[in-house]
Amino acid sequence: VTMDQPDLGTLFQRRFLAARQLGSFPWPELEQNLRMAPDSSLLLDILHKTVLHPLCVRYPPPAHYRRRFLTELIKKHESTAAEPLDELYDSLAEILNGEESTCCYRNYLLPSGESVTLSENEAIISGGTTGLVTWDAALQLGLWAMENRGVFEGRTILELGSGSGFTGIAICKTCHPKAYMFSDGHPTVLQQLVENIRLNGFVLEPRMNQRSQIEPQNQGKEATNDQNPKVIVAELDWGSVTEKQLVDLQPDVVIAADVVYDPEIISALISVLQKLSVCRADRKPPEVYIASIIRNQETHRFFQAELVNVGIRWQIIPAPSNRFFLSDVQPEVTILQLFI
DSSP states (O other), X not given: OOTTOSHHHHHHHHHHHTTOOSTTSOHHHHHHHHHHSOSSHHHHHHHHHTXXXXXXXXXXXXXXXXXHHHHHHHXXXXXXXXXXXXXXXXXXXXXXXXXXXXXXXXXXXXXXXXXXXXXXXXXXXXXXXXXXXXXXXXXXXXXXXXXXXXXXXXXXXXXESOTTOHHHHHHHHHTOOSEEEEEESOHHHHHHHHHHHHHTTOOBOOOSOTTOOOOOOSOOSSOOOTTSOEEEEEEOOTTTOXXXXXXXXXXXXXXXXXXXXXXXXXXXHHHHHHHHTTOSTTOOOOEEEEEEEOSOHHHHHHHHHHHHHTTOEEEEEOOOSOOOSOOSSOXXXXXXXXXX
């Protein structure tokens, strides 16, 4: 990487906006470049593509992440014996004087150049749910969707266990579905999900479940257009949902990410899939795709065995070829296509 190439600044931008850990940042390359040409242009470029990027200013990533990032950036700058750069110290001072929060924003840049901004919780488990953060399978399923847009274009999509909403929002922004139905069973997750959908400029249709307290008011400030899909948020409890409720949805495609993590919920998930198999007016079952990061082989094998037991065939389909979202660990995702 040379000083006249934007690659390093762009790499920092992608890494920072994805809000990942610092371990695999190219710090040695940065330090070498600074020693070769110890002016402030590269550091300012990086600073304005990360901490001072308009997206991060409006929707700031976690304070501890920005603090660690700037501290390391200042160390590299000081190692070159260059003149202090006021903007670096001012940015760090602003973060140090701010208040810590358990909530933050994650800003994900998509291959298309668009971004997905999500309000998330710092804790993996919060309020008795894991649905307030974005998991790796959701990222990989979103990438797979962008590489297979024909599966979604012009069709009605139902997502089970939408969580923070990354997969669905990415699909709505890039794959041009006719309608997209986000769903979850946890009220706190649903509330955050609605916030994230609005945050990304989509207008919600009236709620589908009268038990839900979510109202589509005060829509997102960003402009919407006629090409946007119809977007719905549904409260969907797998243990109690009826065939009649699912008939009202009429999905062409059903997707889910990171829902196969607990053996105790697998029977409820499979029950929903069985009901979906007969919910369409034309009696044609929807296409089903489920993405999982295999954390426990036994749990995943149990899910596959239970599918076979109820007569649901499955096959593994190729995972996304593009490792776009940078992270210290690149987990292997398994995507199953189910024939319900």
